[in-house]
Amino acid sequence: MERNIYLDNIAVEDAQDKWYDNLEIETAVETIDVREARGRITAQAIRSNLSAPHYHASAMDGIAVVAADTAGASEKNPISLEQGTDYQMIDTGEAVPDKFNAVIMIEDVNQVAEDRVEIEVGATPWQNIRTVGESLVQGELILPTNHKLTAHDIGLVLEGGVTEIEVYHRPVVEIIPTGTELVEPGTSLEPGEIIEYNSHVLCNLAEQWGGRGVKTEIIADDYELIKTQVEQAVAEKDLVVITAGSSAGREDYTAQIVDDLGEVLVHGVSMKPGGPVVLGTIRNTPVIGVPGYPVAAALTFRLFVRPLLYQLAGDEVPEVKKVTAKSAAKVVSKLGAREYVRVKLTQLEGEQRAVPLARASGQMGSLVEADGLMAISEFSEGVTRGAEMEVELLNEGMHPADTLVMSGSNDLTLDIVKNELAQKKVDFITKSTGSLGGLTALKRKEAHLAGAHLLDTETGEYNHAYVEKHLPNRDTYLVNLVYRQQGLMLRKEDADRLQKIKDLATSDLLFINRQRGAGTRVLFDYKLEEAGINPQEINGYDRVEYTHMTLAAAIANGGADVGLGVLAAAQAFDLEFIPVAEERYDLIIPKKYENDKRIQKLLEVIRSQQFKEEVLSLSGYRTAKTGQVMEND
Amino acid sequence: MERNIYLDNIAVEDAQDKWYDNLEIETAVETIDVREARGRITAQAIRSNLSAPHYHASAMDGIAVVAADTAGASEKNPISLEQGTDYQMIDTGEAVPDKFNAVIMIEDVNQVAEDRVEIEVGATPWQNIRTVGESLVQGELILPTNHKLTAHDIGLVLEGGVTEIEVYHRPVVEIIPTGTELVEPGTSLEPGEIIEYNSHVLCNLAEQWGGRGVKTEIIADDYELIKTQVEQAVAEKDLVVITAGSSAGREDYTAQIVDDLGEVLVHGVSMKPGGPVVLGTIRNTPVIGVPGYPVAAALTFRLFVRPLLYQLAGDEVPEVKKVTAKSAAKVVSKLGAREYVRVKLTQLEGEQRAVPLARASGQMGSLVEADGLMAISEFSEGVTRGAEMEVELLNEGMHPADTLVMSGSNDLTLDIVKNELAQKKVDFITKSTGSLGGLTALKRKEAHLAGAHLLDTETGEYNHAYVEKHLPNRDTYLVNLVYRQQGLMLRKEDADRLQKIKDLATSDLLFINRQRGAGTRVLFDYKLEEAGINPQEINGYDRVEYTHMTLAAAIANGGADVGLGVLAAAQAFDLEFIPVAEERYDLIIPKKYENDKRIQKLLEVIRSQQFKEEVLSLSGYRTAKTGQVMEND
Structure with missing residues (x-):
């Protein structure tokens, strides 16, 4: 070794x-066609090869005249001019013949015969003529060295008779x-x-x-x-x-x-x-x-x-933009290494807050979702919630005021919400912390809303009792997202090795549980108690996954044999599903966000027919009360 | 017609x-390889085709173990493990064999024999293992519809087993x-x-x-x-x-x-x-x-x-950024058409001002130089100097605090200054208004500095008398830019048709003059007077060009035959040059800008050896006093 x-x-x-x-x-230099040079950087000053115009050009459609011939013309006393001798038709951009020194625009010319016009206003010498070099003079500086070319620049360089330019090599x-x-x-x-x-x-x-x-x-x-x-x-x-x-x-x-x-x-x-x-x-x-x-x-x-x-590339290094934001959560970090925590910025509690995202180095999703990086010093063991931090922006198009953060239980239909909210320009960030985790996040003001399906085993009611206990002094309301089937999931080939919860105690199937605080775990414990089983009889009770989907994936993959989850997860992984209960999944929304435009858009989404249809296209869901405010019975 | x-x-x-x-x-939709999709916009939500990891993967280099076998390990009581039975070497990313459920990082492992290690800390189940779906779960939403792909996004989509995606057609x-x-x-x-x-x-x-x-x-x-x-x-x-x-x-x-x-x-x-x-x-x-x-x-x-x-392209139209700025100059505009005046933004008189640039539609240079567009309403006949205007930005990288505006006489060496200042990140805008025009601009506070070569015909001195007359209460100082040769320019084939100013009255050559207020015109009038010639004897006295270069271009082009200008302009157009006088060209700088960093950089440039060398490489210039403050004698 x-x-x-x-x-x-x-x-x-x-x-x-x-x-x-x-x-x-x-830096290396190369010669390229200026027509392909947008965004490239000049390695040499560019000077005009010619004058533009390179001849006296008419600036108007009209007639070329000798200014002196037109002196004194007025409405009462128009001057008559003969084609060929006194004037010549001329279009914009055409060379003014040597004998003429002014152009009268066509709108000011009265045609009185085939070869004769009258004018009512005299011309001043050189009016409506673009004289040689008006735009560019031969030898003139067009662009300095170290200049990044724009679309407009390309035009001026070409006008100067230059087609090849020296730029820094990419x-x-x-x-x-x-x-x-x-x-x-x-x-x-x-x-x-x-x-x-x-x-x-x-x-x-x-x-x-x-x-x-x-x-x-x-x-x-x-x-x-x-x-x-x-x-x-x-x-x-x-x-x-x-x-x-x-x-x-x-x-x-x-x-x-x-x-x-x-x-x-x-x-x-x-x-x-x-x-x-x-x-x-x-x-x-x-x-x-x-x-x-x-x-x-x-x-x-x-x-x-x-x-x-x-x-x-010969370019200036663009300054990395930074903003300050309060950390939305406590983050514990190791001494001795600076940690770059990916964060999403959001307007929360009336101020800009940085929501820490997944921290594992394998989680590409954390970079995809992040607005910026919050560096935790190598001399610190972390930051407290509310600590004012500098955030280096990754995404300058970020919009904290349109970012909505939810914490709590995971549900597949939240992906539909996320996609629909994105169409309404709201970034919807869901943190899978389990149902109780969501309530805790609300208590700590780490999120705008929570999602939970917590069964009160005494009343059979969902969520209200938990909200009252964990958020006693907070004014919140509950909006139903869905009702959903929970059941035991196992691989198809194991389908006949289990019929009900009670069989878990006697089977040799390896169970996989949800984390503490997850509504699904509360439900499982309730069902175990109902069946009179001691959790310690369950092989694998202590092993946990954090979402329905990762749990289903683990079973599909052979990492475990059986677990409790929603039908849609079982179907996504082609697992057998044995229904155990239907449960209620609610959103818990603080009243103070009632008029928040992000929350309003969220409610618009879940109350739409389209959302309900998409939910029903997954299996195991009911939308009878979706979007309704759930009163305590 | x-x-x-x-x-x-x-x-x-x-x-x-x-x-x-x-x-x-x-909008049309096309299917492309996600690897080529940066900046493109999703036309469909992207969901993961697989879970990642798709197996339980070691997150560390180390040994795979059974967590239970390591319980109770401590420094005093290390636990000894045997290769093959108790542990197996594993590298980051490798699949954890079914029989193991934790990984101990290599740094925490003491090799005691070829096939035996000791550990001093117990492992918890699933530590250092990336379980199935940790990063992505099959079916999970990776990116919503109408999302613009970043480099990071591309990674996550590929990780989800997706290579082809639907995007809007460009x-x-x-x-x-x-x-x-x-x-x-x-x-x-x-x-x-x-x-x-x-x-x-x-x-x-x-x-x-x-x-x-x-x-x-x-x-x-x-x-x-x-x-x-x-x-x-x-x-x-x-x-x-x-x-x-x-x-x-x-x-x-x-x-x-x-x-x-x-x-x-x-x-x-x-x-x-x-x-x-x-x-x-x-x-x-x-x-x-x-x-x-x-x-x-x-x-x-x-x-x-x-x-x-x-x-x-299925994209949002980016908002056009706007700033407000005071118009640095009066602009007269026609009723009945909204005029989009190209402006350069600069910090002037302690506030943001918009300097109107050339207004002709043929002047591409005005767009190249512009930071933005100042729209003058179709119901207005223009704007007064100091009017607060909205400016629509063309160039978001603009930097008004680093933009220096000069007005006055044109000189070829200003191109060298412009190029060198660009290297110091100063945008140097020169407005060719003639020597007197420059003093007027300073008086009106339309520019940071002026350039002039105005001969006091009574004293033979340059500039001081004019500055005292036109800027009586302003504290300014004069810094010499160059001394330069002025002379008559004419085409080589006409070389023997003229020897001196006096000949202009008798020759049939067509003269071209500089505009009123130009130092060159003052010099010409002085020389005419000296030679005892009435301006009206000069054929073409009333026809004007605004810079040395456009004047030389007009002669080279046959638009005129002779005019007064600097040697370098004559040489640029291969014209004959008959010296008439050497004159002094100074910069007039208000004292209040003495410590302005743009002015300081300008002085650094003109006082540099490199600048003097570049000036001398043009002909007809002397740099003996370049950069020196010129006191009134």
Whole structure:
């Protein structure tokens, strides 16, 4: 077991300094057609090759005249002119013949005969003529060096008789995905295989930041194969990125290869996600090894490649926009590593708050959903709820006032709500915290609303008793989302191994439970009690999943054999479903948000016929009371 | 002379309403590879085809264990495990074998023998394991409909096993440049020929606004040829633009062709530039005829095509950003047409001001330089200096605090200053108003500084007397820019027709003068007086150009035969140069701007060795006092 498990742990800024200070950033220049140059940056000042107009041009449709011939013309005393001698017809852009020095616009000309006109206003010399050089003079500066070309610029450069210009080369980034377990998108998967998509994310980020991204084939975890590819890449490209293999595992070769071929400047940065990053240089080409976890790959690429790409392209590095927001929740973080928590910004409790999203480095969804990054210092063990934090924006098009945050129980129909709300320009963020978790989030003012299906086992009523207990002094109302079937889910081949809850105690099927506080768990415990079973008789009672869907997926996958969940989840994974109960799922909405436009749009959605139809197209749902305010009986 | 000279004159908003209300905007959908979809907009919700991970995956490099086997491990009481039976080596991403249910990270494992390890901390069930569906669950909503894809999104979609997605088709705009006088860029020009660049500006604007622009060959002013192209275009493309021919001239066919093939909705809008625009529809395809003047073409395209492109692409029309600024100068405008004055924004007199740029529709440079458009109402005859105006931004990257405005005499070395200041992130706008014009602009506080070479004919001194007269109560200082040669310029073939100023009275050469208030004109008048010549003896004394370069261009072109100007201008146009005098060109800077960072950078530039070298590489300049403060003698 040979492992090089020692990584540096230097601060992000120190790593950046070490990296940028040791790179020789050289911008290259290329000649391109200006017609293809929008967004490119001039490497040389552009001067006009000619004057425009290059002749005296009529600025109007009309007649060319000699100004002196028209002096004194008036309404009472029009002057008559003869074609050929006194005037000539002329269109916009045509050269004014030498003998004339003014143009009278056609609207001011009275045609009195085929070859004769009258005018009532005299012309001043050079009126309505664009004289030579009016727009551009030969040799004049059109655009300075280091200027980013716009569509309008392209016109002026062409007008100046220039078609080819010198611009900075767009840096080409080669991205080398490594990993024996990786397969290309579109391949059907075997266990242990992972779809390789980091390279596509990084290619697209490179393009977004002014570079060009080129990915290679996936390369297996083989020292020689990777090394050969890296050698070729550094000879041809401006920047080389190796994804995965940057840490200190048995098959992590990046650091060693960079060290063999060039110099490792940094291996390991005190950041999360993304710590085990390799920053190096091989024959003056910057080479970076990023971790394989997608969030880590994207964030290290952002910190260590984004500024570099702009510099290589001769561009200014755009300032990263920052806003301040109060953390919507407490976040505990490890000392010794700066954590970049992905957050969604929302207007909550009358102020801008940052809602922390999933923190695992494998959760690409957290980056997709995020508006920005909230950095928790390496010298801190986290932030308290309400702490004022700086948020670095990832998404400048964010709109906190149109972001609605729900916490609580997960339900499949929330995806329909999310999609419909997106059409109404509301970003709907659902945090799967379980029914009780949702009430707690409301209590802590971490969300705008909660979703719950909590059975009061004494009354058989749903939710009201829990709301009264957990939110005693809060004015809330309950709006029904759906009624839904809960049942035992198991693989089709196991269908005859179980008929009812009671059988769980005697079967050897491996159960999988929902987390504490989940309404489904409350229901399960209630049903166990009803059946007179001690939870400890259930094999797997302590193992939990957090949503219906992950639970169903685990069963479909063989990670467990049986669990309680909704029919739609069972159907999504083609599982057997044994109905256990129908339950009520409500939204709990604080009264103070009654007039909030986001909540109003949410209610519009769930009260629409379309929503109900979409819900019913999933199985196991009833919408008889969907959208209704549920009074306490 | 058959002319259809009647145009409508309807308000911009009415024209937009008539246009958008009568178009049937249909978004088309296409299936593309998600890897190529950054910036595209989903036409359908994207749901995951699979769960990710699709198996229980190790989240760490380490060992897979059974959690229960590790219970009670501590530093004092380590637990020993045997390879194969108690643990198995596992790397990040590998499938956890069924028999194990936890992973201990390698850093927490002590290797004690080849096949034996010790651990000092127990594992909890499912620790360091990414369970099935942790990132994505099969069937889960990944992205809603009408969502613009980011680089991060692409990763998540690929992770969900989706490679092809439905997005809105990018609308294709065909741009048909018409005009017998037009030639393609890169062609050498004959008098009357014009470089066709509108189509490239519009193509690039179309791309910027989410469409695709395709230009056809230039088509001559021939009714049938244009009609054939339009017929073909409407059958294939989403939008058709005909440039030029939209007015009411002899060879303006656009309106008639649209009327023949479909319906003209609007012909003529009360706006400047851009009034004679044609808005129509042919077989459900929107067709627009834009005027040939480049500013008019770009502005009408902006008003009538930009919103349409976004809508056809299924995108939201981005809000046009607006700022308020005080007009830096009085602008007189015609009643009855809304004028879109291009303005540069600058911080002047402690507030944001809009500096009106060239107003002619042929001056593409005004759009290149502009930060925004200041609309002057069709019901107003203009705006006063200081009027608070709304400015619609063209350039969101504008930076008024780094924009420096100079007014006054034109000099070729100002192009060098402009280029060098651009490297220091200062936008240097020079308005050629002549030496006296510059002093007037300073008096009116329309500029930060002025440039002048005004000879006091009584003392032979430059500038001081004029500054004292025109800016009596202003504290200013003079900084020398250059000394320069002024001389008579004429075509080489005319070289022997003139030796000195006095000869002008007797020669039959056609003179061209500079405008009133230009220092060169003051110098010329002084030299005439010295030579005892009455200005009226000079053939062409009343004809004027506004800069050295346009004057030299006019002579080179045969528009005139002789004029007074600087050596560098003569050389740029290969003209004969007969020296008349050396004169001093100074910058006049109000003391209050002494510490302004833009002025400081300007002084840094002109005091640099590099600037002096570049100036001397032009001919006819001396830099002995360049950058020095000039005291009154």
